[in-house]
Amino acid sequence: MSRYNFKITEGQWQKNWEETRCFNVKEDDTLPKYYVLEMFPYPSGRIHMGHVRNYTLGDVVARYKKAKGFNVLHPMGWDAFGLPAENAAIANKVLPAVWTKENINTMRQQLKSMGFSYDWDREIATCDPDYFVHEQRMFIDFIKAGIAYRKKSWVNWDPQENTVLANEQVIDGRGWRSNALVEKKELTQWFLKISDFGDELLESIKSLGRWPDRVKTMQENWIGRSEGMRIEFNIVNSKDKIEVFSTRADTLFGASFCAIAANHPIAIELGQNNDRLAGFISKCNSLGTSEAQIETAEKEGFDTGLRVNHPIIDDKTIPVFIANFVLIEYGTGAIFGCPAHDQRDLDFARKYDLEVVPVVAPEDADLNDFNIDKIAYTGNGVHINSGFLNGTSIDEAKEIMAQTLEKNGSGKREVTYRLRDWGISRQRYWGCPIPIINCTECGPVPVPDEQLPILLPEDINFDDPGNPLENHATWKKVDCPECGQPALRETDTFDTFFESSWYFARFCSPTSPDGLIKNNVNYWLPVDQYIGGVEHAVLHLLYSRFFTRALNKCGYIDLKEPFSGLVTQGMICHETYKNADGQWLFPDEVVNKGGDKFINQLDGQDVIRGRSEKMSKSKKNVVDPEIIISDYGADTARLFMLSDSPPDRDLDWTESGVEGAWKYINKLWRMVDAPKNNLLHEMIEEPKTLDIEMLEIKQKIHQTIQLVGSDIERFHFNKAIARVRELTNILDSVDAEQSNNSWIYQEGCKTIIRLLNPIIPHITEELWKKLGYETFLAETPWPEHDPSLLTKDNVVIGVQVNGKNRGQIELPKDCDQSLAESLGLNLEGVIRAVANKKIKKIIYVTNRILNVVV
């Protein structure tokens, strides 16, 4: 018996698959297609465990579907533009293009060593001009179709570095490198009109059958359609008015103030003559651009001194505040506050000592006793203190109020969305150049098609602050394509979500100079199974859904929904370690001395073990996949990734779990390779009759085939593995050398090998070969189960007394109640539990349970 040498075997099979082009595909109308796609990686340098998990999940599906007879497209590529390449350029003086290319080469090798079944001929990198030339064309078509437009919007501005900062580069309101206070700056930027598609994107969520509900809910909430009213408040002693949007016009009688955003035109105007107000506005602006920051900041307001007339109550006026929690992007950038029924408004009213008038009370409330203190009442109820609305429900009141406001001309019904248009301009070098030339005479002019692609210049330096494209001496200087006068290129590049919004379509015709080819796209799309992290649940997935519709509108493709099935995977976690000084330690710097005792391998000092957290470089709780691959092999890594946790949950990476997977692989090898078993190169005939024990094993084999198949279909890989292990344990206890057993033993081993092939492809190929087969397991059809072997004649059910388990009885399948009762009531445990008590009722559920109620 030989030891399993995974190093040789895994490399050999990877070579075999590659040389035979086993996983390269073509369109073939005679076969059903299946497109498996995992979210492509950003080439950050080396693959991490999150990649390994993501791509293992996809590979199981791809290999399984291939075995099930599908024509499987399973491609891989690189989301190659992005900020880290620029950071590397600044830190290490490497060109982003060079850095990225090197990373891709490393990571490609790493992925190959995992044995993933990619069609590498379809590899794409988004920083390749052959890729991004098409999105430059798309963008120009978007302009023509009215999907792309320019407007002003705010960015985080680092005044010291003269750079726009990403949200993650702003730490506590300061630039991450300069530590300078970040300002907000308004720039003219390009946007895509995703809001035009809001209703469609919302409606169509219903059609996404194989998407997780939580992702669908998150997208619905993100789009945030709300029906309400636009209401006018006239400013006292002025012709101007403030328009607010509200979904609770029914609470208008309780309005005690209006609040407008700091960037609201009225606020800006007032600020020009009022230094204190200008100071407040700039304080609001320093809050940053992220919604989380704005919403968690303490609610503050500034009384403008203006008052507005209440649109319903004749001689009532209410004050106008500027408030830091009112967003200019949402609704009209102004609200009316009804403190009694909105917690945020209530907090605000208490802080600034504003009136609180309850206008809705719970139906059973004692009105003399109903008042609002610190908790707003947001529930259902009946209107009070509301003039003509008194006594009505919230829904009735909304309708009556809508009619009233429409009649007197101070309001109209409106639907608004939380969803904002997608800003795609980035003031960065390492991205796809926006193909526009700005001419003082002609305005923004699209670059003529024959001049595409617009390439990035390579003679750049990152020493000067700001965008290298902007700083470049000559790159931006061109003549206007329309009037011929000197003009300037756009020096902004696309948001990198632009590239990832259509790459799945590019994989269908990855090398075509004509971009997306309808025949190919129509054959392969939609993606049947898309797999990636939950962190993309909203943005990437929503942008891709929108982009697909935009491409459809411009005639590029025929479909509207790009991903018919989606699985989102959880994160990889690992224990954290700190030394006494509170510094983080890498797992391989730490040794477990048994139990809870951990020491630092270098200095022998005690190490504090922390709880398991998401693997991150900052906490050093990372394990490099390459070490696992070289120590245990790809199959072990793959098996462990799938064994314990279901894909959508977080996975704890543990050394002992890896050991467990490793032991199983070696056990499998021994079971097939043990020389006495006559398994090698000798097909054993199935005996004409099987004794009862062997028949039961045969049934178990077929049950396992059936269950593993359905488990894989439903992404229950951990269960599939558990079932195969069960079968392995049963088979392992069979004395294979006994001649009446050898057939079932061989049959069982073959089944296990075939069922595990998508999960651990290398060792199973090798064992398959050892069993005498000459064709690849990767090209062998999935085993089929015999339905007649799935059911047993008898069932064991539980017998309960008052819902408490008191014993089991074995019954013929589907037997009737009288037999079950007669057996069940005579069980010792049941007799004891019933004792002298009177039997009230007996509940019998066929094949499930017998419950005696006393």
Added chain:
RNA sequence: GCGGACGUGGCGGAACUGGUAGACGCGCAGCGUUGAGGUCGCUGUCCUCGCAAGAGGGUGGAAGUUCGAGUCUUCUCGUCCGCACCA
């Protein structure tokens, strides 16, 4: 702050539409095998009490619906993810 999830032995997790909670694996314990080289095999293992038969308790917590709740309902606590320029 808003939105979305998750919570079951010492640990990762099973439990299909409410029907014997703890499959499978890890760890641990005992026994055996091996003893140059990541051992291997068998048995046991939810907790408490008991030598045992058995009894009682048990799915973050509290309440509810039901003959029966890990699963359904309400409240509550804890942890995590997203929030539009990280990808």
